[in-house]
Amino acid sequence: MTTVLILVMLLSLLNHGSAFFRVCPDCGGLQVPYPLSTNEDCGDSRYRIHCNSGNLEFLSATGVYYKILRIDPCARKLVIQPPVILKDTCYTSDLPEWGLMLDEKLPFNISTQNVVMLFNCSDNILQSPLNCSMNSICRKFEEVVEEGRGCMNTLCCHYLKDSAMTSHRIRVRLGGCTAYTCLVDSQPRDSVASWKYGIELQWSPPY
């Protein structure tokens, strides 16, 4: 009796497993490793990402799509492209949505490998534990990088997004800071030319 039961359970597991573990097709030259899922027929639907006209994209909780630059399935990490800073302003394209916000119910969070720079901040940011000094690396971004020109001479700061902070958002707003960018796998002492832009997200295992 027990053997039959185990056999039935095993069979149903195998059956289930084959549909469950189907890997999604590539998108825009990127592989879509399990459990990431671009449609209902593959991957694990809790790990939904999007293949929009040949671009692999991550959808935020507030409906903004961010381009996925690379995926590391072993480390369970992916890197998305930071939003652009609109020309001649110091506004990121996701300012109307208050920056990047991840759905806390989903298995993704922002990793601790990110150095975030905030621009055009109001004075009350100075009370927070960010580096808003004259030698913060955000000054170099304003001076050297074309995209940062619109933020020149605004109050800016940088910080390491570590485990002491919320891992589900990078917030911008009018009257707070109105733009941001982010470096991944870079140290503040690295030269501007070697900076790698990106926001690294990680996902929890599906089991």
Ligand SMILES: *[C@@H]1O[C@H](CO)[C@@H](O)[C@H](O)[C@H]1NC(C)=O
């Ligand atoms: C701010 O960052 C700069 C550049 O990394 C560093 O030299 C400086 O010591 C930092 N200041 C504070 C107060 O942490």
Ligand SMILES: *[C@@H]1O[C@H](CO)[C@@H](O)[C@H](O)[C@H]1NC(C)=O
């Ligand atoms: C900086 O932010 C303020 C509101 O907080 C806004 O009025 C101003 O236009 C912003 N500056 C730039 C250069 O975008």
Ligand SMILES: *[C@@H]1O[C@H](CO)[C@@H](O)[C@H](O)[C@H]1NC(C)=O
């Ligand atoms: C983010 O997710 C990873 C993987 O599930 C987990 O190990 C880590 O503790 C999470 N970080 C935070 C700050 O919640």
